[in-house]
Amino acid sequence: MKKAFIVLGLSLVIAACGGKKSGSESQADSTNAANKTAVATNSDAAQDTAASHIGTDKAGGTPSAPGAQLIAKSDCQTCHKEQEKLVGPAFVDVAKKYSSSPAAVDTLANKIIKGGSGNWGTVPMAPHAAISMDDARTMVKYILSLKK
Ligand code: HEC
Known part of the structure; x- marks a missing residue:
């Protein structure tokens, strides 16, 4: 009986941890996705303003600033x-x-x-x-x- 209790307790703890973990993971995923979209939009905007007419020669060590x-x-x-x-x-x-x-x-x-x-x-x-x-x-x- 005691043993069963411990097992039950353990599995509850595991379940709780597992639940929390997957929860925070999916949160992290959605934040990442949001970040990616934000970054993509930003670089698009940068290209539209400063960099649009300076051509496409990204190769050959073109400076990044x-x-x-x-x-x-x-x-x-x-x-x-x-x-x-x-x-x-x-x-x-x-x-x-x-x-x-x-x-x-x-x-x-x-x-x-x-x-x-x-x-x-x-x-x-x-x-x-x-x-x-x-x-x-x-x-x-x-x-x-x-x-x-
Ligand atoms: C034909 C040669 C030539 C080219 C091309 C040239 N410059 Fe100059 N630049 C000079 C000379 C000569 C001076 C010094 C002018 C003076 O004594 O006031 C100077 C001065 C400057 C100064 C300092 C100005 C001051 O009043 O102290 C800056 C900033 C500058 N150039 C930036 C640029 C940039 C950016 C470009 C490209 C868009 C460029 N230059 C293209 C010859 C050139």
Whole structure:
């Protein structure tokens, strides 16, 4: 009788645990599913805005930051490198020179679109009239993020 009681007790415990476990598992499953949908929607949105027109060259080590992608897709790298001066200043030097305030971001974004000279020497920065203010800001934010 005693033995039967223990067995019964044990199986109740097991049943209880089992019940709980499968319950939390199915909860976890549904959260995962929700997360996946959220992530999918987010990346779709990101592609619609920042990345839609920068092409599909995901292969070949395209940088993942949206600003870096925009820079890689434009002609910036004919005159700029991240770490060294080329025709224009190294992006790390630009990052050192300016704060990351919204005003500085706008100034530099305008410079990318309109071009200009005088801050680093007499060689002018080529204008990029086809780049939107949003994209230019994204590029600038990436450049300023190189600050050490
Ligand atoms: C034809 C060469 C050339 C190209 C192409 C070019 N730049 Fe420049 N860039 C320069 C030069 C030269 C300067 C320095 C201008 C100065 O002295 O004010 C400069 C300056 C800058 C600055 C600092 C501006 C300032 O006022 O301090 C940023 C930011 C910048 N470039 C970003 C870019 C980005 C982003 C691209 C691509 C969309 C790009 N550049 C393409 C030549 C170039």
